[in-house]
Amino acid sequence: MAAAPPIEVRGLTKRYGSTTAVDDLTFSIPPGRITGFLGPNGAGKSTTLRALLGLVRPSAGEARVEGVPYGRLRDPLLTIGAVLEADSFHPARSGRNHLRVLAAAGGLPASRVDEMLEEVELTGVARRRAGAYSLGMRQRLSVAGALLGRPRLLVLDEPANGLDPEGIRWLRDFLRGFAANRGTVFISSHVLAEVAQIADEVVIIHRGKLVAHEPLAALTARTAGGTVVRSPEAERLRALLAQTGEEAATVDDGELRVATPPERVGEVAAAAGIVLHELRAQEASLEEAFLELTAEERR
Amino acid sequence: MTRLVRAELLKLFTTRLMLVLALLTLVLIAFVTVVRVLSTPDSGLSTLGEQRSIAQFASAGAVVSVIVGIMLAAGEWAHGTIAHTFLVAPSRARVVAAKVVAGAVGGVVLTAFAEIATWLIAAALLAAEPVPFRLATREIVTTYLGILLAGALAAALGVGLGALLRRQTGAIVLALLWPLVVVPVLGIAGVGKYEPANALASVAVARSDSSGTLLAFGPGLALALLWVAGFALAGTVAVNRSDIT
Numbered sequence: 001m002a003a004a005p006p007i008e009v010r011g012l013t014k015r016y017g018s019t020t021a022v023d024d025l026t027f028s029i030p031p032g033r034i035t036g037f038l039g040p041n042g043a044g045k046s047t048t049l050r051a052l053l054g055l056v057r058p059s060a061g062e063a064r065v066e067g068v069p070y071g072r073l074r075d076p077l078l079t080i081g082a083v084l085e086a087d088s089f090h091p092a093r094s095g096r097n098h099l100r101v102l103a104a105a106g107g108l109p110a111s112r113v114d115e116m117l118e119e120v121e122l123t124g125v126a127r128r129r130a131g132a133y134s135l136g137m138r139q140r141l142s143v144a145g146a147l148l149g150r151p152r153l154l155v156l157d158e159p160a161n162g163l164d165p166e167g168i169r170w171l172r173d174f175l176r177g178f179a180a181n182r183g184t185v186f187i188s189s190h191v192l193a194e195v196a197q198i199a200d201e202v203v204i205i206h207r208g209k210l211v212a213h214e215p216l217a218a219l220t221a222r223t224a225g226g227t228v229v230r231s232p233e234a235e236r237l238r239a240l241l242a243q244t245g246e247e248a249a250t251v252d253d254g255e256l257r258v259a260t261p262p263e264r265v266g267e268v269a270a271a272a273g274i275v276l277h278e279l280r281a282q283e284a285s286l287e288e289a290f291l292e293l294t295a296e297e298r299r
Numbered sequence: 300m301t302r303l304v305r306a307e308l309l310k311l312f313t314t315r316l317m318l319v320l321a322l323l324t325l326v327l328i329a330f331v332t333v334v335r336v337l338s339t340p341d342s343g344l345s346t347l348g349e350q351r352s353i354a355q356f357a358s359a360g361a362v363v364s365v366i367v368g369i370m371l372a373a374g375e376w377a378h379g380t381i382a383h384t385f386l387v388a389p390s391r392a393r394v395v396a397a398k399v400v401a402g403a404v405g406g407v408v409l410t411a412f413a414e415i416a417t418w419l420i421a422a423a424l425l426a427a428e429p430v431p432f433r434l435a436t437r438e439i440v441t442t443y444l445g446i447l448l449a450g451a452l453a454a455a456l457g458v459g460l461g462a463l464l465r466r467q468t469g470a471i472v473l474a475l476l477w478p479l480v481v482v483p484v485l486g487i488a489g490v491g492k493y494e495p496a497n498a499l500a501s502v503a504v505a506r507s508d509s510s511g512t513l514l515a516f517g518p519g520l521a522l523a524l525l526w527v528a529g530f531a532l533a534g535t536v537a538v539n540r541s542d543i544t
Contacts, residue, residue: 046544047544050542050543050544053382053386054385054386054389055382055385055386055542055543055544056542056543056544057540057542070389071389071390072389073389076386076387076388076389077386077387082386084382085379085382087379088378088379088380088382088383089378089379089380090310090314090374090378090380091378092314092315092316093310093313093314094313097309097313100309100313101306101309101310101313101383102306102383102387104302104305104306104309105302105303105305105306105384105387105388106302106387107302145383
């Protein structure tokens with residue numbers, strides 16, 4: 001029997017009164033990869049993650065972690081680590097004591113607390129009140145809490161929110177390292193540029209519904225479609241393409257962008273003996289892909 | 300379950316909550332004890348009944364213990380830490396049960412502090428008066444055991460109330476206003492001795508017979524335990540139904 005996927009969401013629906021936050025959402029994520037969970041603010045990302053983590057009761061459907069609902073995990077800390085809001089600490093409790101509480105509840109040795117503080121570079125401020133921590137420090141403390149049990153799966157909800165560039169870089173490097181050690185990461189964000197740098201694949205939702213779920217490269221290529229071509233005879237090529245019914249736009253000196261696939265542009269150029277310096281499929285950025293995919297919904 | 304209780308005890312003793320509540324209790328006890336001793340004539344102070352009444356000011360610790368329980372439960376919602384708690388321990392019923400046990404321990408610690416403080420203050424004040432010293436009698440020990448038990452039950456009841464309301468300030472205000480507003484009304488209705496505050500008071504006073512608004516110790520303890528169980532159950536149901544958003 002095949003192993004259950006790290007995260008599996010089936011027909012998940014969550015309603016708050018007359019508002020449907022998540023609407024019949026179905027997807028699963030593969031192990032050992034970083035999957036971005038994207039959507040505008042209010043798309044239902046946090047609600048989905050909280051349903052996955054057993055914090056929110058679904059109105060319908062279910063979410064499973066390694067094949068079982070979160071509530072039935074025998075030792076959740078050893079299976080999945082979660083980073084939610086960076087401000088969910090008792091302000092008067094030290095960072096070290098916050099982790100001691102989690103370790104005690106999870107049956108982990110106190111030595112693990114100091115190891116994690118070292119790993120997230122908080123040893124020097126470990127005995128300081130968490131309320132006095134910067135946002136970056138609190139985020140690191142969240143990550144330390146999530147990793148206490150050495151889980152195989154890490155779920156993060158908007159972890160880059162409010163972080164300075166140094167903090168974002170630390171987080172990015174950390175997540176890459178985690179995934180490189182066969183860890184699975186599921187990271188929600190509305191900061192598309194951040195996810196674009198680390199994700200292998202993306203799940204995009206909008207207004208609680210699934211919009212796309214595919215590898216990042218495939219998504220950006222699919223949503224772009226067109227061709228970028230550069231030639232010293234760009235104007236001649238443009239005229240030839242126009243004769244075949246393809247409108248090409250001159251973007252820059254010697255560069256054209258055309259909706260036709262690269263193969264067709266290459267054939268037209270070769271038939272006319274036009275030298276090409278560049279011929280490639282036009283890839284959209286994740287941001288462009290995201291906006292294109294959600295454009296219909298926004299209208 | 301043991302590790303959850305340990306975690307809850309760590310929560311209780313790794314902030315300044317207990318220290319602040321202990322100081323509040325100390326100020327309260329010192330004030331009423333000094334006023335009572337200085338305003339009572341020597342003839343009154345000489346009696347065991349009066350010295351026992353003074354010693355019973357330690358029950359302020361049991362009253363404040365309700366706040367310990369409330370903050371142990373509802374404080375998690377106030378600070379947003381409840382998500383961490385349920386991520387580590389998804390069984391919410393077990394979490395509430397662990398909080399009830401840890402709250403009771405916290406109540407015992409705070410009430411024991413109140414008893415020691417009251418006894419020391421009263422002993423110091425009585426030593427300066429020309430009256431016999433009756434604070435080291437069996438009756439006082441019995442009284443203090445009753446108050447200690449009431450402190451544990453009060454904190455446990457506070458956990459149930461905090462879990463039920465999940466609003467720290469609202470629960471504390473309700474707990475403080477209850478004896479001032481609701482108890483007198485229930486007293487007029489003739490059911491005052493059965494409500495939670497008087498059930499706890501019956502345990503604290505530890506009388507062998509029912510009198511006035513209080514039950515005897517045995518029935519009082521049974522009723523107080525029923526109230527603790529009832530609030531814990533209602534709190535568990537409320538917490539189970541709540542979404543942590």
